[in-house]
Amino acid sequence: MPHFQIDYSANLEQHVNISALCEHIRATAARIDTFPLAGIRVRATRVDHYAIADGDPKHGFVDISIRLRAGRASEVKQAATQRIFDAAQEFLAAAMAQNSIALSLEMRDIDPDLSPKTGSIRDHLNRSHQEASS
Structure with missing residues (x-):
């Protein structure tokens, strides 16, 4: 673990490359020591039915949920949360x-x-790394 679930409003597909967002999150997570590389999963689900704020259909959302096995210190989780949030915010700026x-x-x-x-x-x-070093 961690598993990243990105839910996003359908109206964002014309403004955001969602596949690239997934890869950006994956690459950021891979650089965080507390996340084992083999456990990283990033997936995105388009949400077709939603209502936001005043109901204007121009509003959109990206909601990222991170699930990971318990046992990490609170400070470690807070730092990882902030790094992923910062990466998403940078990508979506x-x-x-x-x-x-x-x-x-x-x-x-x-x-x-x-x-x-x-x-x-x-x-x-492990096989890929062994073959690469041969």
């Missing part, structure tokens, strides 16, 4: 200057006893 967009982010701990995981990504990452 031009779109936010021209459009009415709300940006929000929340990080939540996941109880590891209630969230089993398995996968082979680490094995494949």
